[in-house]
Amino acid sequence: MRPALLLVAALALLTGAAPPPAGAQPAAAPVLVIGDSLEAGTAPLLRAELGAIPLTVDQRDGRASPAGVSALARRLRPEHGTVVFDLGTNDDPGDPGRLAASLSAVRELAGDRCLVVATVQRPPLRGIGPGALNREIRGFARLTPRTQLVDWHAAARSAPGLMRPDGVHPTEAGYALRASLVADAVAACLVPDPPKQPRRASRPVRGPAPRAAAPTPRLATPRVLALLSSAVRAAAKLVAVAGRDARQASGMDAPEPVLGG
Numbered sequence: 001m002r003p004a005l006l007l008v009a010a011l012a013l014l015t016g017a018a019p020p021p022a023g024a025q026p027a028a029a030p031v032l033v034i035g036d037s038l039e040a041g042t043a044p045l046l047r048a049e050l051g052a053i054p055l056t057v058d059q060r061d062g063r064a065s066p067a068g069v070s071a072l073a074r075r076l077r078p079e080h081g082t083v084v085f086d087l088g089t090n091d092d093p094g095d096p097g098r099l100a101a102s103l104s105a106v107r108e109l110a111g112d113r114c115l116v117v118a119t120v121q122r123p124p125l126r127g128i129g130p131g132a133l134n135r136e137i138r139g140f141a142r143l144t145p146r147t148q149l150v151d152w153h154a155a156a157r158s159a160p161g162l163m164r165p166d167g168v169h170p171t172e173a174g175y176a177l178r179a180s181l182v183a184d185a186v187a188a189c190l191v192p193d194p195p196k197q198p199r200r201a202s203r204p205v206r207g208p209a210p211r212a213a214a215p216t217p218r219l220a221t222p223r224v225l226a227l228l229s230s231a232v233r234a235a236a237k238l239v240a241v242a243g244r245d246a247r248q249a250s251g252m253d254a255p256e257p258v259l260g261g
Contacts, residue, residue, distance in 0.1 A: 028190050029081025030054035034068045036090055037061040038178075041170060045179030050186065056080075064090045065102035072109050082189045084116040084182060088133050089168060093125050096132035103140045114189030116182060117141055118150035121157070123167040148185035155181060 031053060033039060033046070039059035047055055058071050068087040076083070085106050091099045106115065119134040134153050141149035155177060156162050162174035170178055 028053045030056060030077075030079055031082045031084065031186055032072075032075060032077075032080045033057045033059075033084040033086060034072050034075070035059050035084070035086035036063040036068075038089065038169065039086065041172075041175035042086070042179050042182065045175055046182055046186075049179055049183035053186075062090055063087060065099050069102050069105045069109070072106060076109060080113065082114045082116065082186055083110045084186065086116075086118055086182070088118075088120045088130075088137060089122050091120075091133060093122075093128045093130050093133050096136045099133055100136045100140070103136065107140075107144055112146065115144065115147040116150060116185040116189065117147065118182070119153035121153045121163065121168070146189070148188050150178075150181045150185050152178060152181065 031050065033043060033055065035042070035057065036059065039057055040061075043055075043057040043059065056075065058075050060067070060071070063071070065085075065087045068085060072083065072085065083106070085103070087102070088099050091102075103117070117137055117140065119137050120130045122130050130153065138149065138151075141147045156170065156174065161171060162177060163170055164174075
């Protein structure tokens with residue numbers, strides 16, 4: 001099954017609806033990604049992960065978060081349902097307030113859309129690591145409704161071989177993991193909020209007994225969601241391997257830019 005159909009099947013399980021027939025397009029709003037040089041390797045694999053879900057990527061090497069806010073203001077359209085603000089790596093780790101102001105501006109621009117943000121992995125600048133930047137990002141995700149956090153900093157440090165020697169850009173395996181984590185966050189944005197249950201009356205109601213309410217759709221179990229997520233990642237990795245082999249055969253691979261200012 002294609003990755004997009006797997007995502008739709010997950011939504012169907014969560015809402016109690018029947019999944020669409022094979023070949024049907026997912027009724028998911030387009031996704032907008034605003035990023036820096038990391039999108040050169042992340043975005044193609046993210047497209048494979050999301051399948052037919054529309055994806056727009058605005059990427060610029062060395063982009064810091066204030067420039068990303070300007071790009072978001074230019075590119076955001078009413079039809080976009082999810083915004084991935086994948087920036088912060090090129091911000092000054094000694095000035096986390098600048099990133100905090102950018103995230104606040106992103107929230108204002110996004111309105112009630114779902115947001116995806118990611119912690120950053122980068123070498124120290126003037127002896128200062130990314131700790132303060134990541135605290136701002138985690139705090140923003142924790143306090144902002146409808147925001148999904150991709151903890152890329154923790155993931156990049158979880159296993160050897162995920163990062164290149166520059167400490168900024170992932171290896172092929174790292175990009176595959178990164179795209180998978182972002183896709184999981186986008187999928188979480190697509191899951192509707194569970195319906196609110198009516199409160200029971202505090203006293204018995206006189207007269208005829210009320211009619212039984214329609215049964216509430218059962219939510220998918222964590223095991224079902226885990227299996228679906230694994231299936232999505234497996235499908236994306238097959239696409240990623242095929243794309244890698246094609247690029248290597250044609251000699252299209254090129255070195256990425258280093259960390260911006």
